Amino acid sequence: MSQPIANTVTSPGKPAAVPGISRFVDLVADKLLATEAVFRHHLDSDVPFIHQAGDYITKGGGKRVRPALLLLAARLLGHDGDEEVTYGAVIELIHTATLIHDDIIDHASLRRGQATLNNLWGNNLTVLLGDWIYTKAMQMALSHGQIEVVRRLCDATLKMTEGELLAFQRLGVIDLSVDEYFAIIDRKTAHLFAAACSIPTLIQPLRPDAAPFLDRYGRALGICFQLVDDLLDFTARESELGKPVLSDLKEGKLTLPLILLLPRVRPDERKLIATVLEDRSFSRVSAQEILDLVHAEGTLDEVREMAEGWASRARQELAFFPACDARDALEVAPDFVLHRRS
């Protein structure tokens, strides 16, 4: 997907894959476009490389799920100012900086169908660019003087980095437990989703009563999102995903479909997975052999059911809020997350 959600999901010529999903962003389409403009505007500097890379990043697009959630949560609380647009851009910048540094670590050469920044400009410039974007995001977040929002963003960013560190240290490990897996994805993904959804409760007029519900909504949705992400690595076509399938295993990352499968298979089947983890390539074992194993054991379906469970948990939190268009959209968001193809 090479376009922001506002353009992709709602564009007339391209019907959404699942009916109703377009409603998820329709309500905040204008604000999402404003967020995109703020995102682009601030991804710039008089340092020529930053300008150039900023263009490239913006053109690369992304699903803009986090800003969409932030804008919807703001609407749910009756906010209609500029702050949520700024914070939407900020949260997408933080997410962008993380992806940029992740791609260095994963030695990734493709993301969303285009060359990664590290692939184009090398690791060194890319490390510095990620640093610059993180700091720029914090600088922008400070612009409305709401210090609690900046605190929330720092806390979420720290958790995210800790998740990445934990994940990196368990790379190539075949006995990663289900608990460890969830501890990693909670930090790596769910906390930033929770921040996106609950930041509007920190905008004046403050809504501390709503904070725990939106926080839990975002966290459950974030876990759902990561489970689906990990599923897509097995099920998506490369043309849809914008990167090779089974990338995770090749990078040494054991995800839930394989973690659930490992205790149930024969030693020789276990060996297939161990070999890919060891080789970090499909030179001795083919991707198809791994896919056949996963399909035979049915763990993809189990993980999908778990993702649906987290989607339900997210939806339940919305009962706290009176019925309104924004609540409807937030109820549809988990479907978008579950049915997305990239």
Next chain:
Amino acid sequence: MSQPIANTVTSPGKPAAVPGISRFVDLVADKLLATEAVFRHHLDSDVPFIHQAGDYITKGGGKRVRPALLLLAARLLGHDGDEEVTYGAVIELIHTATLIHDDIIDHASLRRGQATLNNLWGNNLTVLLGDWIYTKAMQMALSHGQIEVVRRLCDATLKMTEGELLAFQRLGVIDLSVDEYFAIIDRKTAHLFAAACSIPTLIQPLRPDAAPFLDRYGRALGICFQLVDDLLDFTARESELGKPVLSDLKEGKLTLPLILLLPRVRPDERKLIATVLEDRSFSRVSAQEILDLVHAEGTLDEVREMAEGWASRARQELAFFPACDARDALEVAPDFVLHRRS
């Protein structure tokens, strides 16, 4: 130097190299120790790697020049609270994160006489650790609710990263101009010094009247510091510097002593420098050949004079303030910067 300044410069058994230099930190020795404790305390997490790396970083020490300047400027303005201790630790954490990412970029294996983090733990963990420390510093800076201070820190960090980006893009270039060199060191080094010195004007009671003087003081001192840093790469002994001499040239970095020298030398002498820049090693040209050239042209003395000029500029700004012990110490700080050996 493997110990914080408070211990090294003022320790009774180790007389300071230049009389009076110890006065630079004596006044704030207690607060500098408190800063060190805050620095160590916050460089920690329940992620085991962060704890381990935090220990290693703290043991590695550093000159702690930036926190010392911040604490002295706070004393100059009559502040005596906890904020300056926090901000001292914050500014040292930001500086630390920068060094950690720089060492990756420079492929450095030694800093302050001990193995760099990238050397010990590899680039990937080190990228994430740097990200974590930057964010932790911002989180700490937010703790006193003084948003202007956090803004100042973000601005300085952005400038610093831009300086690194500009420097990296001019790596290996033999025709780097004097203007370009100063534009780089101003962003890379001087802005963080200026932030350290002027942040106390943003602590209650605010002192906007003092801000431009302390800002210019810090900026001039920062440029002086970087000129001396670049000189030390030619003049220091490896045992003092904690890293090999002539590292800069080997890394492709042209610094002022060579920039001034190049237009004056014969083509065959120019070729010597070009060869090292090209090879990124002293395999075809020895370090001694380069040192002989620099000594023959006397550009080290010229750069030292320029550094002394910036030291004077810094001192002049202090005339704005009434005479007091903190002003005396800030007047001595440029001597410390000029005469330091590492």
